[in-house]
Amino acid sequence: MSQAEKPRKRRLLTAEVIVSKALELADEEGFDTLSMRKLAGSLGATAMSLYNHVAGKDELLDLMLERVVAEIESPVVGCHWEEMMRRRAHSMRQTLLRHRWASTLLISKIAIGEAIMRDIDATVGCLVRAGFTYAQADWARNAIDSHVYGYTMQELNFPVEPEEFKAAAAQYLPMISKTDYPFMHEAAVQIIEGKYDGITQFSFGLELILDGLKRWVVDV
Amino acid sequence: MSQAEKPRKRRLLTAEVIVSKALELADEEGFDTLSMRKLAGSLGATAMSLYNHVAGKDELLDLMLERVVAEIESPVVGCHWEEMMRRRAHSMRQTLLRHRWASTLLISKIAIGEAIMRDIDATVGCLVRAGFTYAQADWARNAIDSHVYGYTMQELNFPVEPEEFKAAAAQYLPMISKTDYPFMHEAAVQIIEGKYDGITQFSFGLELILDGLKRWVVDV
DNA sequence: ACCTGAACACCGTTCAAGT
DNA sequence: ACCTGAACACCGTTCAAGT
Numbered sequence: 349m350s351q352a353e354k355p356r357k358r359r360l361l362t363a364e365v366i367v368s369k370a371l372e373l374a375d376e377e378g379f380d381t382l383s384m385r386k387l388a389g390s391l392g393a394t395a396m397s398l399y400n401h402v403a404g405k406d407e408l409l410d411l412m413l414e415r416v417v418a419e420i421e422s423p424v425v426g427c428h429w430e431e432m433m434r435r436r437a438h439s440m441r442q443t444l445l446r447h448r449w450a451s452t453l454l455i456s457k458i459a460i461g462e463a464i465m466r467d468i469d470a471t472v473g474c475l476v477r478a479g480f481t482y483a484q485a486d487w488a489r490n491a492i493d494s495h496v497y498g499y500t501m502q503e504l505n506f507p508v509e510p511e512e513f514k515a516a517a518a519q520y521l522p523m524i525s526k527t528d529y530p531f532m533h534e535a536a537v538q539i540i541e542g543k544y545d546g547i548t549q550f551s552f553g554l555e556l557i558l559d560g561l562k563r564w565v566v567d568v
Numbered sequence: 569m570s571q572a573e574k575p576r577k578r579r580l581l582t583a584e585v586i587v588s589k590a591l592e593l594a595d596e597e598g599f600d601t602l603s604m605r606k607l608a609g610s611l612g613a614t615a616m617s618l619y620n621h622v623a624g625k626d627e628l629l630d631l632m633l634e635r636v637v638a639e640i641e642s643p644v645v646g647c648h649w650e651e652m653m654r655r656r657a658h659s660m661r662q663t664l665l666r667h668r669w670a671s672t673l674l675i676s677k678i679a680i681g682e683a684i685m686r687d688i689d690a691t692v693g694c695l696v697r698a699g700f701t702y703a704q705a706d707w708a709r710n711a712i713d714s715h716v717y718g719y720t721m722q723e724l725n726f727p728v729e730p731e732e733f734k735a736a737a738a739q740y741l742p743m744i745s746k747t748d749y750p751f752m753h754e755a756a757v758q759i760i761e762g763k764y765d766g767i768t769q770f771s772f773g774l775e776l777i778l779d780g781l782k783r784w785v786v787d788v
Numbered sequence: 789a790c791c792t793g794a795a796c797a798c799c800g801t802t803c804a805a806g807t
Numbered sequence: 808a809c810c811t812g813a814a815c816a817c818c819g820t821t822c823a824a825g826t
Binding site: 425452455456457458459465466468469470472473476481482483485486487490491493494495496497498499501502504505507524528529530531532534535538543544545546548549552553556557559560561 | 645672675676677678679685686688689690692693696701702703705706707710711713714715716717718719721722724725727744748749750751752754755758763764765766768769772773776777779780781
Binding site: 395 | 817818819820821
């Protein structure tokens, strides 16, 4: 007991604060420039002291991803499946857009953590309760996730902002050979003429998938 | 003319052979362990000599990706759009599976090269000729690509081989808490009981999308 | 128990020097 | 024109030494 009352030296470093700082740095300054040395430095410590709280960079990364996944709005089992899937997909995209470095790492993560387990369980559960078989629920979840990951990763790396689209098309038009790439040329012309905005829609592909699933579950 | 007949010293290094060797090493030994030093070494040269033929590792990477994209079976403009989209999607997946390192880099590539331009032009062209507007063609291509990228990247990183699925489910079942993850628990039970194989299907999501597009273009 | 300096085995790239 | 050794400015991580 006396030991508990003894004023302890406040620990500067914790796994928690290390992960928080790592997330902050990755979000604000980019994941590529995040090194153990730099992370430690911004916490007023040396790189080596981090190893007292975290096994290594790989584990740190896993902890960061757990936090990110926890931000996703998972379905509530028992509620209307279609709306739940739609909300989850949009929330997942927003989360991945907030942490631009996360998608690549998350999709290539081999061992899944608790946050991911919870999300998968809720998603499969919501679909099963709505009448999907387990196999169908698995396929449905996989199809939705594929779209979210694939769309968002393309979006994250697209070099032109939506507002700049028309200007970019005008700028690059001369470089798109009309003989080599006739359709891309015409597409650029149509964007310049305002016939369409050139912006692809996340919802377009998502609704295509949800529509297909809907017709399927009705048959069940 | 005499200069042309003069026996020249055979150049050991060319951008072409460097890229070929890099592809070979990345495919066989993994992209993570591919370094300029190692690549040069396997060509009987030093790292620095590579810089006489390739601007740097970034350019080398772009050249590698161009080769990969060239392997994709692009649509033939004028042919049946649905079958062309299906073939392209499957070919794209197979190509990405052949070069396990490529997806992540390809999807995060900012400046697009000639091979990608050709593929996009053919894809959009095929759809436009079939009656899609340019906007619709763009959305359709984006939805298909999202599925291919998203599905294949999940597939590439999935830790269990299809054949081992049943065994893996049996092995991990005790670790999936029935109270915390009731639906994942039941899913594992069903896999063990052979009620479904646990394998997600690339075609499932793809056909969902193609089906949706089909109904759409009929309305046009 | 926690922190750290020095060291190890790597990177990509620059630069000046070779032929 | 092509190649290269040495060097620079970085990595993640180990290990023994501090307190």
